[in-house]
Amino acid sequence: MRKKRHFDPAAVLLAFLWLITLGCKSQAAPLASGNTADASAVSAQLHAIADAGTLSDLHWPNFTDYRGHVQRFYESESYAPVWIRNGQPTPQALAVIAAFGNSRQKGLNPDEYDALLWAQRIEALKTMGGNPETIAHFDAALTVSTMRYISDLHIGRVDPRHFQFGIDVDQKKYDLPQLLAQKLLPSNDVAQVLNAVEPQFPGYQRTEAALQTYLTLAAQDKGTQLPDVAKPLSAGDTYAGAGPLADRLRLLGDLPQNAVLTPGVYDSALADAVKHFQSRHGLLAxxxxxxxxxxxxxxxxSQRVTQLQDALERWRWLPPDFPQPPIVVNVPEFVLRIFTPDHHVALRMNVVVGKAVRNETPIFAQNMRYLIFRPYWNVPISIVRAEIVPSLQKNPGYLSAKNFEITDQSGKVITSSAVNADILAQLRSGKLAVRQKPGPTNSLGLVKFIFPNEHNVYLHSTPAPQLFSQSRRDFSHGCIRLEKPADLAAWLLQDQPQWTPDRVRAAMDSGPDNQQVNLTHPVPVLILYLTAEVEENGEVxxxxxIYGHDRSLNAVLAKGPPYP
Incomplete structure (x- = not known):
């Protein structure tokens, strides 16, 4: 059987553009033929398109979200075409169009930049001569597509605030008319200009490289489903799907290509490969x-490709640089990383995040300013109403058993033992509060790290370290529990010589209680959501x-531009 050849629209487009470039000099003819009336007609057409904010030629005609940019751009160019010279697309136009054809490799959708329509548009320029409508529609379509492409590549397609994420992309938006006029149109190296638009984070670059790999793998994927098992298999058990399993693991790089296997058996080589696969997919290895x-x-x-594309979208939301190396928590991975100034991982630890559905950890960015050793836990009113009051009604000794005390709004202790109906009523109304006293059984553990935010979310230690051994770790009410809190405290205080690791440990173990230590400078904290992560060694x-954020993002992207 002949192997089916894979059709690559981008490759066909690039070949077409190459031929056009070869023929530019011999076939060139002025589109407007120097006719003032024709130039005026083109200008009028461009003015009308820019004002309308819609162009039926586009795959996604509505560009009202870019209308102001398009108007300002053409105003600065006196509403003259900028992408056409002597009846042909300029070298800059051809370079941008080639980038559109390669946009899937960047995690974008080529249809949003009309990647498959440019060949026929270029052909129309040749055959329609100096037709003002053809010129204006070509030029406007390319301007809109270029603005979309640059913006999408730089800050992502969807504003993260649409998902109630606390990440602001406005601060990094380009002045698109200025960028096109001053950097892209005069450039002899359009590819370099476009490369500079992308985030420069090594993690972004690794994710983009991984996307290339998985696009290739997805094209090779036969979709063979491995047979289920009645109970988990151990090395040495027979397995009817051993052959397809080996094929899958080789394709993904978890099983060496030269591995020697026993037919029909889930042997030790397969078990080792599965262990490696499990470690890469959030499973117990x-x-x-x-x-x-x-x-x-x-x-x-194909779903892994989508996960990588979603990850690239979220990388684009981040600020381009930070005043200090950031602390980054990736929620679905249940991992915290601290980075060095040259973007290497300085510290890594497991974390526990908020429970899915009811207590999700919010996604946002803020600056950490101080930490508190042996803190009180001021119980949120929602937990007081949902958990504390019912427990007090069932068990009069609940406060003392859990080391809680009830206070008024000034912090004055009302009781740490018995309660009556009036106290319960005031707890429900929020007139009284509950806090847990410092100590090893405190729900916040022995240290908490504060980066003031509207969600009242922070990092803290925990009296339940056994949860860090679980592969899925969404157990909290929204705050983030740390596996190595003393290590994080020592790292944060390393520029204060008096705070040695031993002193940090002593402050946690023996006090004084509720001791606040300010940081010498704010440290950025990013709470992110990436279901695809590429390590420094290139492993994906x-x-x-867990929170359905990928599903929500993909639902918005499926509708096409303009995006919220």
Whole structure:
């Protein structure tokens, strides 16, 4: 059977543009033929298109979100075409069009830049001569598509605030008319200009490289589903799907190509490969082949491509630089990382995040300003009403058993033992508050890290370290519990010589209680949501969409521009 050849629209477009470039000199003819009336007609057409904010020629005709940019741009050019010279697209136009054809490699949708329509538009320029409508529509379509492409590549397609994420992209928006007029149109190296538009984070660049790999893998994916198992398999068990499993693991790079296997058996080589696969997909790396592992193995590689595309979108939301190396928490990975100034990982630890559905950890960015050793836990009113009051009604000794005390709004202790109906009523109304006293059983553990925010979310230690051994770790009410809180405290205070690691440990273990230590400078904290993460060694990790944020993003992107 002949192997089906893969059609690559981008490659066809690039070939067409190359031929056009070769023929530019011999076929060139002025489009407007120097006719003032024709130039005026083109100008009038461009003016009308810019004012309307819509162009039927576009795959996505509505560009009202860019109308102001397009108007300002053409005003600065006296409403003359900028992408056409002597009846042909300029070299800059051809370079931008070539970038559109390659936009899928950037995690974008080529249709949003009319990638497959430019060949026929260029042909129309040749055959329609100096037709003012053809000229104006070509030029306006290319201006709109270029603005969309640059903005999408730089700050992403959807504003993160649409999802109630606390990340502001306005501060990094370009003046698009100025960028086109001053940098792109005069450039002899358009590719370099466009490359500079993209985020320069190594993590972004690694994710983009991983996307190239997974686009290739997805094209090779036959979609073969591995058979389920009645119970988890261990090394040495027979397995009817051993052959397809080996094929899958080789394709993904978890099984060496030269591995020697036993036919029909889930042997030790397969078990080792599965263990590696599990570690890359948010699973307990046991090497046993069970239903959760098979679900991940049977996930279409096209979905992995989408996860990488979503990750690139979210990387584009981030500020271009930080005053200090940031602390980054990736919620679906349940991991915190601290980075050095040259973008290497200085510290990594597991975390526990908010429970899915009811207590999700919010996605936002803020600056950490201080930490508190042996803190009180001021219980949020929602938890007081939902958990504390019902517990007090059932168990009169609940306060003392949990080391809680009831206070008024000034912090004065009302009681730490018995309660009556009046106190319960005041707790429900919020007139009285509940706090847990400092100590090793405090729900915040022995240190908390404060980056003031509207969500009242912070990092803290925990009296329940056993949860860090779980592969899925969404157990909290929204705050983030740390596996290595003393290490984080020591790292944050390393520029204060008196705060040695030993003193940090002593402050946690023996007090004084509620001791606040200010940082010498604010440290950025980013709470992010990436279900695809690429490590420094190039290994690609995927995680479940525990909060459904990928699903929400993809639903918006499926509607096409203009985006919210």
């Amino acid at each position: 046991s090497g046993k082949l069970g239903s959760d592992t098979l679900r991940q193995l049977n996930t279409p590689l 990790y995927f995680f479940d969409d």
